[in-house]
Amino acid sequence: MTHALAFPTTRPRLIATDLDGTLLRDDKSVSDRTVAALAAAEEAGIEVFFVTGRPARWMDVVADHVHGHGLAICANGAAVVDLHRGRRIVQVRDLPHGTALAVVKELRTTAPEVNFAVERTGGIHYEPRYPQFHLDPGAVIAPIEELLSQDSEYADQPVLKLLAHHGELPPDDFLRTAREVAGHHAEFTRSSPNALLEISGPGVSKASTLALCCARRGVAPEEVVAFGDMPNDLEMLTWAGASFAMANAHPDVLAATPYRTSTNEDDGVAVVIERLLSLPSAA
Structure with a gap:
């Protein structure tokens, strides 16, 4: 279920989703429903970014479910990773x-x-x-x-x-x-x-790296839908045009986001993606 506020009226150009506690179930698996939703989103022309605190070497949980561009933002924004090329790091924002x-x-x-x-x-x-x-x-x-x-x-x-x-x-x-x-x-x-x-490092977060990646693609914040559950998602969720907190989210995340969805165990990300796909594309 979503929050009572009005649901977005057009499809996003990009979906940014956290992994643990959000896209992944508690056993770290990706459900069949979520796999299908991610594939349908990219088939519809919506880019999907995995945005996580995990390092590149722990991205095997989603590597088999990558479509399209295959990029992920890892280590809370410190690394951009190409999942199609052996989880190769293609950008670093280091801590001196x-x-x-x-x-x-x-x-x-x-x-x-x-x-x-x-x-x-x-x-x-x-x-x-x-x-x-x-x-x-x-x-x-x-x-x-x-x-x-x-x-x-x-x-x-x-x-x-x-x-x-x-x-x-x-x-x-x-x-x-x-x-x-x-x-x-x-x-x-x-x-x-x-x-x-x-x-x-100073200024490094999921949000700031996502903003850089979106700017390179000409994607504005209002064209992004984001999902998360923990404090390391807060900046990303407040930056995106529409943001959804999981029902299992930290209280600070629930307080900061305009929308809610089901828990990670109940495929909350897929629930929203399926609904987003029924919307018209932005003009």
Whole structure:
């Protein structure tokens, strides 16, 4: 179901959708209904962008369902990825090493128990106490100052984002505090149910990278429909001409969006796409 506000009256030119908690079901699958809706949208001439906090190497969940252009915005806007070419990164908006180190210093002063990981174009590396839920082969385990050092063996790989985990603070409180003490250095957001912050370079977000991609295509914000569920989607949802919060969305997302749809488990994105396809194209 959608919110009571008037539904868009014409088809969008581009659909931008988050993945986890939005397009994907809780088991990380893409339902048959959603696959069909995505294919129908692109057949109708509507571009579909996957816009996610995931790195390129975790895009296998949707790689088999790519049509048309096959581009995705990953790492909260830090990388544009060509899914047709082995998930190759074609654009990087990096977090400078010095900026990342400044954030580490500020957060360590305020929340001493914080632990960090660094996501580079070639993979992720961790501090020893960082919860390694997705340990990649070849990951280096070391203090963050070493991982960010210009002498690191991976220093030639741009930093896409810094991750900061705290085992005790409530997630939204941690985000609020981090923005207060270090928000002048970088962009802070979160997409995890845990106190795990995602930190990008100044001005880098899902919204800003989506805006750049749309500008190259001559697509205006009012020609975009966006879907999301977590704080890292907020800027994108407020930038798009029409935005839909999933029924399972974070309260801040529900408060910021004009429209609602069903949960990710109930194919909420597909529900809206099917309805959008019944609309006339814009003149």
